[in-house]
Amino acid sequence: MQGYEEPCGLGEGVLESLLPCRKRGRVREHRGVSATVSPLEQLSEALRTELGAHAVTELARLSGGASRETWSFRADDRPLILQRQRKGDIRDMSVEARVVQAAFNAGVPVPELIANGSGDIGLAFMILSHVEGETIARKILRDEQFAGARSGLVAQSAHALAALHSIDATTITGLPSIDQVQQYRETLDNLNVALGQAHPTFELAFRWLERNRPTSTRTALVHGDFRLGNLMVGPDGLRAVLDWELAHIGDPIEDLGWLCVRAWRFGATQPVAGLGDYDTLIAEYEKASGLKVDREVVRWWEVLGTLKWGIMCMIQTSSHVLGMSRSHELAAIGRRVCENEYDLFLALDGKW
Amino acid sequence: MAMPHDVPTAAQLIESVREWLEKDVLTSTTGRVQFHSRVAINVLAMVERELAMGGQQALDHAARLAILGMKDDAELATAIRNGDLDDRFQEVVDLVRASVLDKLAVANPSYALPTSND
Structure with a gap:
């Protein structure tokens, strides 16, 4: 499918x-x-x-x-x-x-x-x-014209993330600062009531996140949706980071974890955006930021990111089931939540 | 359970519609309608798989819940949330994962296979 x-x-x-x-x-x-x-x-x-x-x-x-x-x-x-x-x-x-x-x-x-x-x-x-280029992930991951771009995109992404995380977020008024675990906990509770179902996998993920929560040492400006699809890419590489509407104040490692969520590999095998490995992402980020990255913290955010995407898929199917937007495509997304659960178990096992 | 219905079965009815979508609709449409035809074919194939496998999957799911002393997913979800199963966490993970694999076998059988060892 x-x-x-x-x-x-x-x-x-x-x-x-x-x-x-x-x-x-x-x-x-x-x-x-x-x-x-x-x-x-x-x-x-x-x-x-x-x-x-x-x-x-x-x-x-x-x-x-x-x-x-x-x-x-x-x-x-x-x-x-x-x-x-x-x-x-x-x-x-x-x-x-x-x-x-x-x-x-x-x-x-x-x-x-x-x-x-x-x-x-x-x-x-x-x-x-207007920045010329391509945003469609599958093209960036597969088309010949982006072969050269692909080899450098993980490093370029790491450098862009380090640069955006260095911004003094206190100078930007109106940025939200939300506890995402709590936010998605409430969202799932509302969905479960509305849809009349329970989700043992997502409860396991929440329980694991609760028991393994890192003590956040940094807060910074976080992009909030940094992944292929929101990156403008040319044959020469990364040209622009787009879609800043989910920017917020939080732990900057959130952006690294989100970039590694399995859904954002679009079927490719490499863990970082389908393009590269964790070592490259972390080494390049550490080089550009001068800060050490704890891999277990990246994993924690990857688990949360995977859980978030699963809950977002539930939101989509709920718009069909609850009648806001009737569509067999939206209906089918409800049955794809198990793909996300499968990904969650991989992430929980540390098979990342 | 005995049903009063004649042939075709529910599965055969769905199969017939899926085949029509594949043979006629998909080939005579383009763009968005063709994409939605493909989605519809996938949805019907999913229902066919559920009709074929659902009975056994329900028994297996109930057996897994029974191992944990739970009557349904709602009770299990609450127990996990309350931390009642913290000392059996890995066992719960393995049992819930088995149910997820059953769901995938119906929803998208190709999903787990190619990269299950990555």
Whole structure:
């Protein structure tokens, strides 16, 4: 059932702006048909005014959900990306804009923040430079044109992570700081009640996480969704780290563990993003950050990341089962949670 | 349990729809509809496997729960959460994993095989 993986990346283009949990199997909107002519012209005019441009052309929607949209356009021939937020988005895009700017200043490869604010363009919006490249994991992992990029991506990712973790998170206002074990514990409890089921595997994982919790020695800015799919890659390697909407304050090793979650290997065998081994990731991160990494802490975050992804899959299937979005694709995801359970047992066994 | 229904069986009915999707729908569609046809084929194949294996799997699952003195998954989940099985943790892991492998055998039999030793 490899085909199920495709909605994660199929034709999504750049700068996806949805929660990772909504990526698998979400209904994709076709380009250009989502807006009638009039709102499109209004948006075009608002962008032209915001940027002080003579002309805005080729405005086209790339992706979007109920609360966020991504558009591409040209302002006086310069290719740009718009991300905008609508009512109902629980996150505040102005925080994300501050994070992207801070990352840019710290030398992390990111799109350049051209403008941000709120008003005619959207409840909140960001205009970013367009970075050319590929985000679809399966292409990056398999296409010949990325063979050269693949050999250096783990080291480049480690360096980007070290750079973003060096940012003084206290300078960015509005960043959330949440205990993720508690957050997902509550989410699972709510899902179990709503769906009328119990999950012994996930309880084992929570119990293990509780009993093996590392004493966190560092807090830093954490990207929160650092993996293939959110990295813009060219034949020359990593070009930009995208999708900062889940950025928060936490233990930076979370980003390393998440990058190793088995789902993000997209069927490839190498543990780090399907691209490389733990030794390379850790050695390169230690070299770039000057800090020692405890492998058991990476493993703890990998177990939590695997558990999180399983719970996210439950959320998706619940939207079908509870009637919010009827779809046999979403229904089938519920039966794929056992793949995630299988991964959890591998991680718990230390077969990582 | 005796059923009043005629031939075809439920499994054969589902099989017939799956074959139609494979032969006619998949070949005459493209893009999103074709992708969703493929998903539908996988879903029906999954149900066919559950109909074939589900009876034995239910017995095996009940036997595993009985080893731990539990009547169902809900009771087991609560016991794990409360730490009541901490001293049998590895035994519980092995038993729950056996049930997960049964679930995979229905949901996606190819998942566990190629990289089970990685």
